[in-house]
Amino acid sequence: MNAPKIQIRQVGKTFRSNGREVEALRQVSLDVQPNEFITFVGASGCGKSTLLRSVAGLEGLSRGEILLDGRPIDGPGVDRAMVFQHYSLYPWLTVMKNIKFCRQLKVIADGVRGDADVEAASGRADALLNLMGLTPFAEAYPNQLSGGMQQRVAIARALMPRPATLLMDEPFGALDAQTREVMHDLIRHVHALEKTTILFVTHDVEEAIYLGTRIVLMAPRPGRIDSIYEVPLPAKRHQDMKLAPEFTELKREILARIRETSGMQTDLDQLARLNA
Numbered sequence: 001m002n003a004p005k006i007q008i009r010q011v012g013k014t015f016r017s018n019g020r021e022v023e024a025l026r027q028v029s030l031d032v033q034p035n036e037f038i039t040f041v042g043a044s045g046c047g048k049s050t051l052l053r054s055v056a057g058l059e060g061l062s063r064g065e066i067l068l069d070g071r072p073i074d075g076p077g078v079d080r081a082m083v084f085q086h087y088s089l090y091p092w093l094t095v096m097k098n099i100k101f102c103r104q105l106k107v108i109a110d111g112v113r114g115d116a117d118v119e120a121a122s123g124r125a126d127a128l129l130n131l132m133g134l135t136p137f138a139e140a141y142p143n144q145l146s147g148g149m150q151q152r153v154a155i156a157r158a159l160m161p162r163p164a165t166l167l168m169d170e171p172f173g174a175l176d177a178q179t180r181e182v183m184h185d186l187i188r189h190v191h192a193l194e195k196t197t198i199l200f201v202t203h204d205v206e207e208a209i210y211l212g213t214r215i216v217l218m219a220p221r222p223g224r225i226d227s228i229y230e231v232p233l234p235a236k237r238h239q240d241m242k243l244a245p246e247f248t249e250l251k252r253e254i255l256a257r258i259r260e261t262s263g264m265q266t267d268l269d270q271l272a273r274l275n276a
């Protein structure tokens with residue numbers, strides 16, 4: 001087996017605000033292999049976003065450590081890119097300029113580069129536009145695009161510096177069901193093509209199974225890993241697989257476990273007794 005891309009070791013995170021303490025993560029440990037696609041599910045408040053932000057280097061840890069390629073993470077880096085639910089595009093820039101924006105900042109920070117570098121960046125931006133089906137919209141502004149298209153621009157922008165790791169926090173949460181399906185196949189394609197390691201947070205169990213190679217189910221109060229499921233699907237996915245018995249059985253099992261760990265099952269049982 002390869003050396004893990006990411007090693008999350010005994011990670012703890014406690015937030016303190018207004019005299020209150022929240023243990024967002026307790027003793028979280030996980031090894032992620034290169035080119036894995038890990039999806040995280042779990043009841044609200046179980047620490048999914050906190051864990052993702054910690055891998056991004058946006059959140060300091062209270063305990064433990066996270067290693068990337070064997071080295072401790074101590075802040076954000078161009079080797080990791082994050083995509084959020086809200087598209088966070090620059091409304092005053094065209095699609096093409098949005099995609100190139102971070103790259104341009106890096107060029108400014110690093111000093112003037114040669115023509116070859118500028119050309120390579122343009123080639124990469126064109127290739128990503130094409131991959132995302134956005135070529136006809138290169139000169140459009142974000143407010144002229146649908147939600148799905150805006151999110152495709154955000155993904156293209158994240159991929160621009162060729163990050164080895166992509167961190168996605170409910171990236172398709174605001175999209176309608178049909179657009180989500182298209183995005184699912186697109187992101188699986190990106191994963192295969194770019195050989196990226198992906199950590200993906202979602203509330204949607206079907207999305208977690210369809211996209212993931214492994215599913216990490218987290219539980220709240222304190223935030224922790226409850227269980228890990230291998231996805232019994234081949235690398236090449238298609239939408240009909242959602243109807244396969246092994247898919248629906250895994251979905252049923254995970255939904256039941258989320259209900260149990262969230263305390264929601266107790267609420268549902270009480271409701272059923274009231275209605276009886």
Ligand SMILES: Nc1ncnc2c1ncn2[C@@H]1O[C@H](COP(=O)(O)OP(=O)(O)OP(=O)(O)O)[C@@H](O)[C@H]1O
Binds near residue numbers: 015048
């Ligand atoms: N900056 C912060 N200050 C104080 N508490 C925080 C902060 N960020 C997160 N928390 C708390 O930590 C816990 C975990 O939050 P987190 O957002 O990581 O969970 P989540 O599983 O992503 O939730 P959701 O599914 O609702 O997005 C929650 O109780 C949350 O209120």
